[in-house]
């Protein structure tokens with residue numbers, strides 16, 4: 350199980366940058382050193398849950414996957430001042446912004462800061 | 470966690486002929502132990518869920534989407550096909566680059582049977598597919614009052630051929646002809662959608678076609694305009710739309726093009742050149758096949774979208790029974806909460822305790838104007854339901870019209886690209 354956990358950790362960190370590389374299991378060439386071949390149970394994933402990313406993924410419907418807009422609406426990847434920015438602009442944005450607590454906006458903002466502006 | 474039937478899984482991989490799966494763990498006998506999540510339906514909810522499962526779960530998870538059609542036509546913006554501002558091909562999406570970009574196994578067939586005990590699905594193409602977790606995102610079905618031909622009386626509430634049929638009928642109208650549409654009882658797909666359609670068609674007939682003697686009649690099963698009442702009410706007055714609330718359709722005749730309905734206790738029959746009956750709705754059939762419905766819809770836990778009736782089966786999008794609107798934007802939103810919840814569950818992590826979802830609809834009210842409606846939904850731990858924490862509407866304006874395409878552009882890309 351140790352080996353598996355390590356493998357899946359790698360899988361996960363790959364997934365973090367997948368927006369950059371266009372990811373997916375399809376291109377993976379990982380080989381597994383398996384020592385426990387007798388049972389075919391589902392392996393536990395190693396998944397680092399991230400509340401900021403989960404909440405922030407809800408911005409993508411209007412601002413693009415991982416904050417990268419495909420049109421003239423703002424990209425928010427790399428946004429440094431979400432707490433201010435989220436309340437300005439469009440009435441539809443303001444209406445949305447009021448649906449989130451200050452803590453949630455901080456979580457989302459911290460996640461957006463980790464995203465590269467140029468990612469595609 | 471359940472054991473996986475390794476033979477079937479191997480067979481499944483063989484039938485898919487997927488090199489991609491094979492390369493994950495080619496040499497090891499426990500290759501099949503990577504969790505396999507199967508998503509049924511590649512619409513706004515299903516396509517988003519599969520994408521985010523792979524984006525966040527990476528190569529530690531196998532994801533298969535089973536979708537009946539190789540091309541998806543978005544119902545969102547499809548009223549703009551009726552007035553010629555868009556075509557159905559503008560609103561069409563295929564899954565080739567989407568599935569290879571994220572490493573999703575794409576199967577085009579219909580799921581006919583769900584075996585919850587053995588965790589297998591039977592497809593129309595004869596194959597069986599095993600799953601560890603199953604996500605059902607199949608959209609809606611219609612409850613017609615009687616048997617009639619939908620090529621003569623189209624609903625155009627699933628987009629594609631139906632949309633083009635209705636457009637052709639509208640385009641064949643002469644000045645003085647009548648367009649009649651019926652609005653289903655809530656809940657139905659896209660609350661503002663029917664009112665939006667009445668506006669778009671009325672504007673098109675009057676201002677584009679110059680049919681100033683034509684009439685648009687709306688029979689609404691609901692007691693009043695259920696959303697954006699001010700906006701749509703004002704437009705109905707401007708266009709002279711004849712609006713009849715609290716009307717229950719009882720029969721549709723595709724030969725005489727008549728609709729029979731009950732209004733204030735008495736039965737009436739109305740003939741119309743074009744008849745656009747949008748029937749009452751329920752979850753799509755696979756929800757009933759899987760036995761995860763209670764009444765017409767599928768009750769779920771909003772922290773995960775897992776069925777309250779069957780563990781390991783999740784329901785997102787229009788089929789689910791929360792009070793959230795049945796709409797594509799929020800279907801995409803639910804899908805992300807569900808994807809995260811599945812990954813948390815597979816990794817033994819607690820579910821996120823206070824998920825939020827959001828909804829947005831831009832409604833065209835003519836060929837140059839649109840209004841909008843938006844809302845944030847939050848989990849209420851006391852009632853264990855999603856409640857609207859913030860809703861707002863924007864009046865119809867020409868400024869909103871181009872913004873509608875910015876919104877839909879990013880929504881479409883976040884779902885299908």
Ligand SMILES: Cc1cc2nc3c(=O)[nH]c(=O)nc-3n(C[C@H](O)[C@H](O)[C@H](O)COP(=O)(O)OP(=O)(O)OC[C@H]3O[C@@H](n4cnc5c(N)ncnc54)[C@H](O)[C@@H]3O)c2cc1C
Nearest residue numbers: 510512513514537544579580607608659786787796797798
């Ligand atoms: C005119 C109109 C305007 C709209 N405007 C908006 C708007 O402005 N904003 C908004 O948010 N929403 C809008 N909507 C609503 C939106 O289109 C739907 O709510 C959305 O499509 C629902 O997504 P879904 O994934 O649940 O279902 P669908 O999009 O219907 O996808 C379900 C998919 O599952 C497949 N499927 C079903 N059963 C099976 C099976 N057994 N096996 C295999 N595949 C199966 C189907 O082929 C389909 O592709 C509008 C709808 C209409 C009609």
